[in-house]
Amino acid sequence: MSERASESSAQRRPHGHRRCDACGEAELEVFGDLGEIPVLCGVHWADRDEAAHSPVGQMTLAACPACGYVRNVAFDPAVMVYDTTMDTNLHHSPAFQAFSAELCKRLADRYDLRGKRVLDVGCGQGEFLRELCHVGGATGHGFDAMYAGPAGPDPSGAVLHSGYAPRGAALPEYDLFTTRHWFEHLDDPYEFLVDLRLRANGRVVHGYIEVPDAGYDLSTAGWEVIYPHVSYFDAYALAKIVERAGWTVEDSGTFFHGMFRYIEISANKAASGATAALLTDRDRTLAAVAGFAARHHDERERWEQRIAQLVADGANPVMWGAGSRGVQFLTLADRTRQLAAVVDVNPRKWGRYLPVTAHRVEAPERLSELRPKAVIITNPAYRTEIAAQLAALGVDAELLVA
Ligand SMILES: [Zn+2]
Incomplete structure (x- = not known):
């Protein structure tokens, strides 16, 4: 086993010590054990027996006392494999589609996307990237291991790739990156953000990240806590992880009855210093965390x-x-x-x-x-x-x- 591999498996020990992925300032503290839960929660089987014996994974929730970041410290990336047979697409919902259309217009205006390059990581079936390129007059690359359509380029200017987004120099150059409902699936969200910033090579670039809101998800008994979701972010923890990775917070907000959270960020621009305003979010998440085990049980x-x-x-x-x-x-x-x-x-x-x-x-x-x-x-x-x-x-x- 390589040194790097042994290090990362030690980090994943359920009750071992793991430093906060978001702020890096404290160690994560375990607060909830959901036992073994389905790994492939979006998949369905033709055969009952196969369904019953489909893979399970341990869910051990831990939170950072400093920033409110929450993670499944028992997550094992080796069992969570995505492919084209899976479909976790939110675009089937008319309300989600309406929000996406509005978001495309807003991002196109705000970042003046005409002639620019968009990178969409976790693009699903490409609906959002195609619309964003079309509305904004931009070109773009989308990556998703679940993408089952033809390879691009298509008339909208989007090139869609079936597979995980590459890291480092293999990542296409971009002016705006977007990642919707994928960031929380990553085993290494901090490294992902650092990599994206380094790819900017000192140019001014922007980013849009959208995730389920932790304050919402952790206020229930755990129905919203699913194996593919490794991380749970509220606005404050999101701000902390992007800032530690060298990005600046531009804006943040929720939609869809507060279930979803977005953050807009930039690199190589003057700082906006919006993080302090998001502290109330952290307190709400830490309160949800404190009550979670009892609520889950009850x-x-x-x-x-x-x-x-x-x-x-x-x-x-x-x-x-x-x-x-x-x-x-x-x-x-x-x-x-x-x-x-x-x-x-x-x-x-x-x-x-x-x-x-x-x-x-x-x-x-x-x-x-x-x-x-x-x-x-x-x-x-x-x-x-x-x-x-x-x-x-x-x-x-x-x-x-x-
Ligand atoms: Zn933290």
């Missing part, structure tokens, strides 16, 4: 009992939404498959099985036969949408938000 127990009670009452409880959060809820609260059904609007999931718990996913129409009296959802953002769909199916059920 909520898991409460939902197990609630489901058992609903079954005993003949309410035929079901869950709506078989995304990664739904999978995590089932893993924590319905391992023994007491629910009458799990439904999802995505037809590609119908008749297939979810990882580890092996729940079978069915079409929402199934609910017209089952007539459940209780429908559990894990994402409050879809409450109105799902209520309308239930009404259309003639299902009169109580909507329970986990």
